[in-house]
Amino acid sequence: MIIVHLFCDKPSLRACSLTCYSWYIATVPHLHHTLVIGTKDPLWDRRGRWPNFIWYKHRLGLLPLVRKLHILAGETYELWEITPKQFPCCTLLRFSTLTNVQELGIDCLDISEFMPRLQRYFGHFLPTVRSLALRSPRATHRQIIYFVGLFQHLQDLKLIFNPPRLFQSKEAPVGDPTLIPPFVPPLRGRLTMILSRRAELVEDMIELFGGIRFRSMDLFDVNGTRLLLNACVETLETLRLHQNDPRRE
Amino acid sequence: MGPQFWDFDLSRHKSLRTLEVLASSISCDEPELFRRVLRTITSLAFSEVIIIYRDYNFRCVERLVSQRMWPIFRAMSPAEKERQAPNHRRPLETLREMHKVRDFRPVLCVNVWDPVGRDAVCELRHAVYELNELRRAVALEREVDDFFSKLSIISIPQGSRPLNLERISAYYGTPWTPL
Numbered sequence: 109m110i111i112v113h114l115f116c117d118k119p120s121l122r123a124c125s126l127t128c129y130s131w132y133i134a135t136v137p138h139l140h141h142t143l144v145i146g147t148k149d150p151l152w153d154r155r156g157r158w159p160n161f162i163w164y165k166h167r168l169g170l171l172p173l174v175r176k177l178h179i180l181a182g183e184t185y186e187l188w189e190i191t192p193k194q195f196p197c198c199t200l201l202r203f204s205t206l207t208n209v210q211e212l213g214i215d216c217l218d219i220s221e222f223m224p225r226l227q228r229y230f231g232h233f234l235p236t237v238r239s240l241a242l243r244s245p246r247a248t249h250r251q252i253i254y255f256v257g258l259f260q261h262l263q264d265l266k267l268i269f270n271p272p273r274l275f276q277s278k279e280a281p282v283g284d285p286t287l288i289p290p291f292v293p294p295l296r297g298r299l300t301m302i303l304s305r306r307a308e309l310v311e312d313m314i315e316l317f318g319g320i321r322f323r324s325m326d327l328f329d330v331n332g333t334r335l336l337l338n339a340c341v342e343t344l345e346t347l348r349l350h351q352n353d354p355r356r357e
Numbered sequence: 358m359g360p361q362f363w364d365f366d367l368s369r370h371k372s373l374r375t376l377e378v379l380a381s382s383i384s385c386d387e388p389e390l391f392r393r394v395l396r397t398i399t400s401l402a403f404s405e406v407i408i409i410y411r412d413y414n415f416r417c418v419e420r421l422v423s424q425r426m427w428p429i430f431r432a433m434s435p436a437e438k439e440r441q442a443p444n445h446r447r448p449l450e451t452l453r454e455m456h457k458v459r460d461f462r463p464v465l466c467v468n469v470w471d472p473v474g475r476d477a478v479c480e481l482r483h484a485v486y487e488l489n490e491l492r493r494a495v496a497l498e499r500e501v502d503d504f505f506s507k508l509s510i511i512s513i514p515q516g517s518r519p520l521n522l523e524r525i526s527a528y529y530g531t532p533w534t535p536l
Contacts, residue, residue, distance in 0.1 A: 326377070341369045345402070348377035348409075349365075349394065 111135050140165070140173040143206075147181050147188045147215075159199045166202040174206055181215035181243070189246060190214060191221040195229055204232045211239040213266075219247035219255050226258060234258055239297070241266035249309035250284040253316055257289020263297035265322075269304050292317050296343070298324035299336070307331040314339050366397045373400040377466075380410045380448050388454035395458045406455060407464040408448055415469070415477045445484035453504055463504070467512040481510050 111134045114120045118139065125135040145161045158179065165171050181188040195203065212233055222229055237259050245252055245267070256265060299322040304310070310332030314320055320339050324346040327333050337344070367373055376398075378391065452463050465485075467477045489505050 323372075337365065337367075337370075341371075343372060344370045345372050346375040346377060347365075347367070347370075347373065348379070349391075350379065350382060 111138065114138070136170075137173050140170045142176040142178075143171075143174040144178045144180055147179075158194065159202075162199060162202050166205060171202065171205040172207055174209055176211040177206060177209045178211075178213035178241070179215060180213075188216050189218045189221075190216055191218045192225075192229065200229065203229075207232050208236055209233050210236055211241075212237045213241035213243070214245075215243040217242055217245050217247075217255075219245055219251045221246075223251060223254075226255060230258065234260060237262060239264035239266075241268070241300075243268040244270045248284055249306050249312060250287040252309060253313050254287045254289050256313075257291050257293065257316070259293050260291040262293035262295060264299075265295060265297075266300040267304060267309075268300070268302045289316055294321070296321050296323060298322065298326065298346075300326040301330045301336075302326075302328045304330045304332070307335075310335050365394055367394065368397050368399045370398075371400050372402055373398060374402045375405040375407060376403075377407045377409055380408050380414045380445075383408060383448040383451045388451045391451065391455050392458045395455055398459065403459070404462055405464055406452065406461050407466050408452065409466050409468050410477060410481065412469045412477075415480060443484070443487070445481060446488060449484060449488055449505070456504055463508045465508065465510045467510065469512075478510060478512050485510070 111121070111124055111131070114124065121135045121139050125132045125139060143161070143165065145159075146157045162171070165174075179190065219226070227234070238261055240256065240259055240262055242252070242255075243266075245255075247255070252267070256262065295317065299320070310330070314335065320336070321343045322336075322340050323343055325336065325340065325344060326348040327336060328350045330336070337347075376394070383391070455461075456463070465481050467481065469477050485505055485508060
């Protein structure tokens with residue numbers, strides 16, 4: 109019980125883990141609960157960068173303890189893309205041992221490059237992930253919806269787009285109408301959507317998932333805000349308001 | 358120009374309980390804009406307005422004048438904290454203006470990284486204390502206003518920054534003072 113209260117205080121947890129074996133067992137899930145992996149940003153330690161950190165944690169057998177994973181592009185998001193090239197067999201093998209992740213955040217995921225073999229790379233996340241955050245995803249809106257639809261127990265969704273990339277996105281002209289998500293995730297938690305100028309993303313998400321039922325929303329500069337608000341009339345409990353919101357519809 | 362947040366009609370959202378407003382928004386926009394949104398709410402469950410404070414709302418976080426804009430945290434002396442308290446008066450006053458439209462429980466939420474957390478909560482507590490003192494002084498002439506007595510301050514720790522702050526400081530040539 110004492111150790112649970114220290115879950116934010118890593119130095120104290122580390123000290124506790126050195127006390128005895130039973131305290132080590134109690135602290136280790138808290139110590140390795142969150143895994144943040146950096147990219148090529150010079151501000152990251154080399155050991156904390158992709159894929160070194162995955163290799164290091166795997167060697168110690170700690171990856172199954174990770175509940176929250178964030179692959180962070182940092183300030184280099186303009187230069188960084190996550191594609192299948194970052195997953196050679198040996199890295200993918202280690203990456204696949206992340207079997208208990210509940211919160212998944214990936215910056216600059218090039219979903220279009222992973223199509224149609226998304227499950228090969230992310231299949232181990234699908235049964236457990238409850239919260240998904242994608243920052244600057246490179247994909248058409250249908251591909252984003254398809255990716256979201258893979259997570260059958262997904263409650264919270266965070267989509268953050270960066271304006272400069274929007275103009276270079278690989279948006280297919282017709283939006284891949286044949287791409288139907290395999291599941292309809294519950295999506296009853298929080299929706300955070302920032303700088304989304306693609307009205308079709310909202311329209312298609314509502315249509316393909318048969319409506320949405322978020323309890324909480326944080327929308328900033330989203331094309332389709334009214335649609336989202338109307339879709340959650342029955343369920344919305346919390347709404348975040350933003351200053352001088354320049355959204356256009 | 359599309360709809361601004363103050364154009365939102367929330368009259369159909371019958372389960373709405375909470376409005377969240379960023380402290381930076383509430384400092385810049387007119388209270389009337391927030392009052393307008395509040396007037397549209399018809400939900401019987403509505404009970405709470407939360408003002409979200411982020412790292413940049415506090416003076417203990419300095420943004421570097423560079424393209425990358427990494428924040429650097431520095432410790433503040435108690436005297437400095439006291440001097441910063443009046444900066445938080447505007448959001449608190451706006452909250453009070455909003456309360457005239459509709460009854461709700463005001464909550465200040467400190468949603469910052471751990472190194473800023475303690476100083477931030479301390480700054481806000483001082484700002485609320487200062488306003489309460491001011492109200493008590495005014496109350497000698499007017500009816501007592503107990504709005505701020507209902508106010509609560511909560512803190513959501515964001516965890517430590519997953520970066521080595523000393524390393525960032527060295528990168529920019531700026532010293533970092535640990536708390």
